[in-house]
Amino acid sequence: MSYFSSRSPISFISAPCPVCIRGTIAEMPMMESLGCNFCSHIFTLEKDIASHQEILRMADTISTLRWIWTGKKWENANAVQVYNSRWLSILGILLVIIPTAIATTAVYLFPTEPDVPLAWFPKFWAIATFCGHLFVLLSITQDYTQFPLQAYWRQIRRAVKPNQPR
Ligand SMILES: [Zn+2]
Numbered sequence: 001m002s003y004f005s006s007r008s009p010i011s012f013i014s015a016p017c018p019v020c021i022r023g024t025i026a027e028m029p030m031m032e033s034l035g036c037n038f039c040s041h042i043f044t045l046e047k048d049i050a051s052h053q054e055i056l057r058m059a060d061t062i063s064t065l066r067w068i069w070t071g072k073k074w075e076n077a078n079a080v081q082v083y084n085s086r087w088l089s090i091l092g093i094l095l096v097i098i099p100t101a102i103a104t105t106a107v108y109l110f111p112t113e114p115d116v117p118l119a120w121f122p123k124f125w126a127i128a129t130f131c132g133h134l135f136v137l138l139s140i141t142q143d144y145t146q147f148p149l150q151a152y153w154r155q156i157r158r159a160v161k162p163n164q165p166r
Helices: 003-007 086-109 121-145 149-160
Strands: 025-027 034-036 042-048 053-058 066-069 074-076
Touching: 086 121
Parallel strands: none
Antiparallel strands: 025 034, 034 042, 042 053, 053 066, 066 074
């Protein structure tokens, strides 16, 4: 009797990985946990007492992401739906737009003489403000979702140069 048939009425076997979407999760030998064959994230199953549902929890990071398998797809199991919160998305976009708008407004309100040294600097600063804040937003998102960029990168490199060792 397998771990799944004894513990869970729902079969997670060959379910897609909720993190990378590309790999599949399967039980790990000799362990009470599940692993993804693509991004190598490790998950554990926990039982929700109120709803009697099996919840998949990410176990190898400090992430608090949890999912419920509906039979077709994963659904966020956290009470606070941070993963797809509209408010947080808007806040993130504002984090990028507001500083960029301030820097850009300054460029147009206080235009520099074209001949002075560093005349290019205010425009450069506005662009750098946009790129910097976008980078912060993307790195926070990546931190939270634990999206396996490295696994995808390895896959691309293997596809380009199949003979190269990992
Ligand atoms: Zn995965």
